[in-house]
Amino acid sequence: MEISILGSGSWSTAIAVVLAEKHDVLMYTRSLADAHSINEDHINSKYFPDINLPKNIRATTDISELFSNKYIVNGIPTQAIRSVLITITDYVKKDHIFINLSKGLELDTHYRISEIFREVLGDVIFAVLSGPTHAEELIHKMPTAIVCASDDENLAKEIQLMFATDYFRVYRSTDVVGVELGGAIKNILALSIGMLTGLGYGDNSKAALITRGVHEMNKFAINFGADPVTINGLAGIGDLIVTATSLHSRNNRAGILLGQGMSLDEVVKEINMVVEGIPTTKAVYEKAKEKNIELPITNEIYKVLFEDKSPDESVDELMGRNLKSEF
Numbered sequence: 001m002e003i004s005i006l007g008s009g010s011w012s013t014a015i016a017v018v019l020a021e022k023h024d025v026l027m028y029t030r031s032l033a034d035a036h037s038i039n040e041d042h043i044n045s046k047y048f049p050d051i052n053l054p055k056n057i058r059a060t061t062d063i064s065e066l067f068s069n070k071y072i073v074n075g076i077p078t079q080a081i082r083s084v085l086i087t088i089t090d091y092v093k094k095d096h097i098f099i100n101l102s103k104g105l106e107l108d109t110h111y112r113i114s115e116i117f118r119e120v121l122g123d124v125i126f127a128v129l130s131g132p133t134h135a136e137e138l139i140h141k142m143p144t145a146i147v148c149a150s151d152d153e154n155l156a157k158e159i160q161l162m163f164a165t166d167y168f169r170v171y172r173s174t175d176v177v178g179v180e181l182g183g184a185i186k187n188i189l190a191l192s193i194g195m196l197t198g199l200g201y202g203d204n205s206k207a208a209l210i211t212r213g214v215h216e217m218n219k220f221a222i223n224f225g226a227d228p229v230t231i232n233g234l235a236g237i238g239d240l241i242v243t244a245t246s247l248h249s250r251n252n253r254a255g256i257l258l259g260q261g262m263s264l265d266e267v268v269k270e271i272n273m274v275v276e277g278i279p280t281t282k283a284v285y286e287k288a289k290e291k292n293i294e295l296p297i298t299n300e301i302y303k304v305l306f307e308d309k310s311p312d313e314s315v316d317e318l319m320g321r322n323l324k325s326e327f
Contacts, residue, residue: 001023001024001069001070001071002023002024002025002026002069003019003023003024003025003026003069003071003073003162004025004026004027004028004066004067004069004071004072004073005019005025005026005027005028005066005072005073005075006028006063006066006072006073006074006075006076006084007027007028007029007074007075007076007101008027008028008029008031008034008038008044008046008059008075009047009075009077010047010048010135010136010139011075011101011133011135012027012073012075012101013027013044013047013048013053013135013139014133014135014136014138014139015073015075015101015129015138015163016053016057017051017053017054017057017138017139017141018138018163018165018168019073019162019163020053020054020056020057021165022162022165023056023162024056024057024058025054025056025057025058026058026059026060026065026066026069027057027058027059027060028059028060028061028063028065028066029059029060029061030061031046031061032061034046034059035059035060035061038053038057038058038059039058039059042054042055042057047135048139051139063087063088063091064088064091066091067088067091067092067093067096070095070096070097071096071097071099071162072096072097072098072099073098073099073100073101074098074099074100074101074102074113075101075102076102077102077104077274077276078102078103078104078105078106078113078276078279078280079104079106079107079274079279081102081106081113081116081117082106082116082120085116085117085120085121086120089120089121092121092124095125096124096125097125097126097127097155098117098124098125098126098127099126099127099128099129099148099159100113100114100117100126100127100128100129101129102276103130103180103183103184103187103276103280104183104184104187104276104279104280104283105184105279105280105283105284105287106283107279107282107283110283110284110286110287112176112177112180112181112184113128113180114126114128114176114180125152125155126150126151126176127148127149127150127155127156127159127176128148128149128150128176128179128180128183129146129147129148129159129163129170130146130147130149130179130180130182130183130234130235130239131144131145131146131147131183131234131235131238131239132144132145132146132234132238132239132241132242132243133146133239133242134242134246134248134249135248136248137248138168141167142167143167143169144167144168144169145168145169145170145171145234145238146163146168146169146170146171146234147170147171147172147173147179147233147234147235148160148163148170148171148172148173149172149173149174149175149176149178149179149180149230149235150172150174150176151174151176152174153172153174156172156173156174157172159172160172171233171234173230173233173235175226175227175229175230177221177224177225177226178221178226178227178229178230178231178235178236179230179235181217181220181221181224181226181231182217182221182226182230182231182233182235182236182239183235183239184276184280184283184284185216185217185220185221185236185280185284185298186217186236186239186240186243186244187243187251187276187277187280187281188277188280188281188284188297188298188301189209189210189213189216189217189240189243189244189297190240190243190244190249190251190252190255190277191251191252191254191255191258191277191278191281191301191305192209192213192255192297192300192301193206193209193210193244193245193252193255194244194249194251194252194253194254194255194256194257194258194259195255195256195258195259195301195304195311195314196209196255196259196315197252197255197256197259198255198256198257198258198259198260198261198311199259199260199311199312199315200259201315205315206244209297210240210241210244212296212297213240213297214231214232214236214237214240215327216295216296216297216298217231217236217240218231218232218236219293219294219295220284220288220293220295220298221236223291223293250271250273250274250275250276251275251276251277253271254267254268254271254275254277254278255277257270257271258304258305258311259311264278264305264306278305281298281301281302281305281306282302282305282306284298285298285299285302296318296321297318300314300317300318301314
C-alpha cells in the first residue's frame with residue numbers, strides 16, 4: 001500500500017521514514033529541487049541533509065497525485081491548512097482518510113484542525129496523531145510514543161497498526177478534542193518555560209510553571225469537552241515535557257530569545273521556521289476571553305507577545321496574584 005503525505009517538512013519526513021518500514025510513501029512538496037533531491041538522491045536536503053531516506057519514499061509536486069491513495073497524512077502547518085484544503089476539494093472522495101500531524105488552533109476562527117477540515121471538505125474521515133515527538137530524534141529511530149485519536153475507535157486501531165514499529169509505539173483514543181487541544185496549548189507553555197530560561201531562572205520556577213500550566217491546560221480543554229485523562233497523557237503532559245525542555249523545540253527556543261530581550265519580530269526572523277505557539281497563544285487567549293475562562297499564564301504570554309510587556313513584569317504579575325487554595 002502507498003500512503004500520501006501532504007507536506008515535506010521535518011515532521012512529515014520523519015513520519016515518512018516510519019511509514020516506509022511497512023508501506024510505500026508519496027510526499028508532496030512545492031519545490032522541484034526538493035522533489036528531485038528526494039527522488040534521485042534519497043535525501044531531504046532542506047531538513048535532514050545527512051539522512052539517507054528509504055528508497056520507497058518518493059516525492060511529487062503534483063498535489064492531485066496524492067489522491068490516488070486512500071490515506072492522506074497532513075503535515076501542512078496549521079495556519080496554512082485552510083488555504084491548502086481549498087485547493088484540493090475537487091480531488092477528495094468520501095473514502096479518503098485524513099490523518100493530521102499538525103498542532104494548534106486557527107488564528108481567525110479559533111478552530112481545531114478537525115473543525116477546519118470538516119468546514120472546508122465536509123464530513124471527511126479524520127484522525128489525529130499527537131504526542132511528545134521530535135522529528136530530529138524519530139528520524140534516528142529513537143524510541144518514541146504517540147497517541148492516535150479518532151471518533152471511530154476501529155479507525156484508530158487501523159492507524160495504530162499502520163504506524164507502529166519496534167521504535168514507534170502508538171496508543172489510541174477517541175478523545176479528538178482533548179488530543180487536539182493538548183497539542184495546541186502545550187506550545188504556549190513551552191514559550192513560557194523558554195522565557196524563564198532566557199531570564200536566567202532555575203528549576204524551581206520551571207517546575208512551578210509547568211505544574212500550574214498543566215492545571216491551565218485542563219481548565220481550558222475541559223470547557224470544550226475534553227477528557228482530563230487525555231490532558232494528563234501523551235498528548236498533554238507528555239508533549240508539554242518534550243516541548244518545554246528541549247532545544248529541538250522551536251517554541252522553547254523562541255521563549256528563550258524573548259526572555260533574553262529580543263522582540264517578537266527578531267525572534268521570528270531568528271528561528272526562521274513556524275513557531276506555532278505564537279498564533280496559538282492569540283487564538284487561545286481570545287477563545288478563553290470569549291468563554292470567560294481564567295488562564296493567567298496564557299494571559300501573560302499574550303501580553304509579552306502582542307502588547308510589548310516585558311517577561312520580567314509578567315513573572316512579577318503571576319507571583320503577585322492573590323493567594324488561594326491550590327485546587
